[in-house]
Amino acid sequence: MAAQDADIFDDMRHRLITGEFGYGTKLRAEKLRHDYNCSASTVREVLFRLSTVGLVEFQEQRGFRAPVQSVERQHELTHMRILLETEGACLSIRMGGVEWESRLTAAHHKLSHIETRVRSSGDLIPLLGLWSRAEQEFHETLIDACGSGLLMRTHAVIYEQFRQQLVSAETNYGYFPENIREHQAILDAALQRNEDLMRVCVNDHLARNLTRPMPRKAQPEALGKSSAI
Amino acid sequence: MAAQDADIFDDMRHRLITGEFGYGTKLRAEKLRHDYNCSASTVREVLFRLSTVGLVEFQEQRGFRAPVQSVERQHELTHMRILLETEGACLSIRMGGVEWESRLTAAHHKLSHIETRVRSSGDLIPLLGLWSRAEQEFHETLIDACGSGLLMRTHAVIYEQFRQQLVSAETNYGYFPENIREHQAILDAALQRNEDLMRVCVNDHLARNLTRPMPRKAQPEALGKSSAI
DNA sequence: TACGCGCAAAATTTCGAAAATCAAAGAAAA
DNA sequence: TTTTCTTTGATTTTCGAAATTTTGCGCGTA
Numbered sequence: 059m060a061a062q063d064a065d066i067f068d069d070m071r072h073r074l075i076t077g078e079f080g081y082g083t084k085l086r087a088e089k090l091r092h093d094y095n096c097s098a099s100t101v102r103e104v105l106f107r108l109s110t111v112g113l114v115e116f117q118e119q120r121g122f123r124a125p126v127q128s129v130e131r132q133h134e135l136t137h138m139r140i141l142l143e144t145e146g147a148c149l150s151i152r153m154g155g156v157e158w159e160s161r162l163t164a165a166h167h168k169l170s171h172i173e174t175r176v177r178s179s180g181d182l183i184p185l186l187g188l189w190s191r192a193e194q195e196f197h198e199t200l201i202d203a204c205g206s207g208l209l210m211r212t213h214a215v216i217y218e219q220f221r222q223q224l225v226s227a228e229t230n231y232g233y234f235p236e237n238i239r240e241h242q243a244i245l246d247a248a249l250q251r252n253e254d255l256m257r258v259c260v261n262d263h264l265a266r267n268l269t270r271p272m273p274r275k276a277q278p279e280a281l282g283k284s285s286a287i
Numbered sequence: 288m289a290a291q292d293a294d295i296f297d298d299m300r301h302r303l304i305t306g307e308f309g310y311g312t313k314l315r316a317e318k319l320r321h322d323y324n325c326s327a328s329t330v331r332e333v334l335f336r337l338s339t340v341g342l343v344e345f346q347e348q349r350g351f352r353a354p355v356q357s358v359e360r361q362h363e364l365t366h367m368r369i370l371l372e373t374e375g376a377c378l379s380i381r382m383g384g385v386e387w388e389s390r391l392t393a394a395h396h397k398l399s400h401i402e403t404r405v406r407s408s409g410d411l412i413p414l415l416g417l418w419s420r421a422e423q424e425f426h427e428t429l430i431d432a433c434g435s436g437l438l439m440r441t442h443a444v445i446y447e448q449f450r451q452q453l454v455s456a457e458t459n460y461g462y463f464p465e466n467i468r469e470h471q472a473i474l475d476a477a478l479q480r481n482e483d484l485m486r487v488c489v490n491d492h493l494a495r496n497l498t499r500p501m502p503r504k505a506q507p508e509a510l511g512k513s514s515a516i
Numbered sequence: 517t518a519c520g521c522g523c524a525a526a527a528t529t530t531c532g533a534a535a536a537t538c539a540a541a542g543a544a545a546a
Numbered sequence: 547t548t549t550t551c552t553t554t555g556a557t558t559t560t561c562g563a564a565a566t567t568t569t570g571c572g573c574g575t576a
Contacts, residue, residue, distance in 0.1 A: 088556095099529090106335040119537065206362075206363045208360075208363040292559075325560075325561085329561080349527085
């Protein structure tokens with residue numbers, strides 16, 4: 059029985075991202091232990107580890123619960139993703155080589171293939187799992203030549219919470235055509251190595267998740283950027 | 288006894304930030320339990336929670352250890368701090384009111400007072416605790432009108448790790464005069480509500496940590512055998 | 517000498533129950 | 547009726563030991 063803990067962790071993560079638990083629900087170790095027939099302590103540990111990546115919230119003396127969904131939270135997650143992903147993508151442009159380009163192209167190809175199938179079928183749901191993984195891989199590849207493991211790990215954490223928020227919204231197809239175009243635009247910006255364009259593309263792609271726009275200055279993105287790592 | 292867990296957490300955090308544990312040292316619950324006389328499980332939990340904020344690293348089936356110090360890590364932390372803090376500060380300028388200005392001024396005043404004392408005595412060490420808290424409060428106040436709890440929490444996590452990295456370097460006084468000037472400049476930028484200037488100031492203030500090499504030797508027993516400190 | 521195998525010690529994880537803490541319902545006082 | 551106190555039930559935290567996994571070391575073999 060190897061790595062029981064890890065299995066439970068993965069399964070719980072899946073259940074959380076999938077939205078199985080109502081947002082804000084209390085996650086009681088004593089209940090959950092039956093799903094995996096293990097002890098409560100083991101579940102407790104898993105919950106701690108899930109809180110490490112922001113998928114559950116922990117409060118001293120009052121246990122764990124699934125995070126509450128709210129417009130504010132959604133906005134904060136989106137905003138943070140924009141911040142991290144534009145930075146990561148621009149750094150990748152600066153530091154990544156042909157090898158990065160090719161990996162990104164590959165990831166995009168896979169994603170694109172799935173998205174085309176979705177478009178022609180008109181129904182996202184049966185391919186949701188596949189698409190979800192492919193999108194994640196594309197976005198992770200986009201920033202993975204940035205040279206900062208910390209940036210990537212932080213982004214991964216935000217990304218998962220973001221996905222947790224969106225899971226219900228995504229299932230109703232909605233903005234798929236735009237999605238396809240935007241992913242293409244991001245790939246193009248990368249291959250052109252155009253950082254400013256990249257900023258715009260990433261922003262457009264993600265900003266749709268803002269029902270209410272973040273307060274922004276009228277003037278375009280400032281030029282004085284932070285120095286490279 | 289109330290909140291035993293929390294006490295241990297705070298104490299361990301302090302010990303970690305203080306650099307008491309050699310970087311990369313294994314943190315064995317079985318050893319640590321004697322320091323607090325509690326069970327190993329309790330220590331284990333605390334370690335999990337510390338890993339939530341990046342102060343210790345956890346690896347499946349091979350326990351916990353204090354993070355290894357390295358130039359790369361230092362650079363990644365610095366870079367991330369710049370990213371988060373410029374964004375947070377600019378958002379605060381955009382969204383914060385007079386009330387924010389006054390809080391920031393207050394925090395700066397406290398910090399400034401301590402820094403002046405340090406300068407005239409020429410020795411940081413006796414005031415290190417005070418100064419450290421004041422600096423943290425200043426930087427936290429700087430971004431605390433940004434409107435995103437997520438941004439602030441993320442920044443707090445990075446900040447602590449950053450401090451953990453610097454703890455030894457800070458104690459040798461070094462760049463104090465510049466520090467004073469830079470904190471003033473940041474306050475000025477805030478009161479002028481000049482975002483571009485703010486970006487420059489925050490960048491200058493933090494970027495100094497990019498060139499400075501790590502002043503600490505690698506821990507010989509970091510991997511493999513036990514041989515505690 | 518180098519390499520692989522297996523045993524023993526050390527470290528980590530898991531367990532079920534006891535102890536501590538919190539929250540809700542009910543009783544007593546105003 | 548409202549407020550405050552107390553008891554009771556539920557939940558969370560802590561414990562020490564047993565089960566599992568990793569690691570270190572010695573031994574035999576090429």
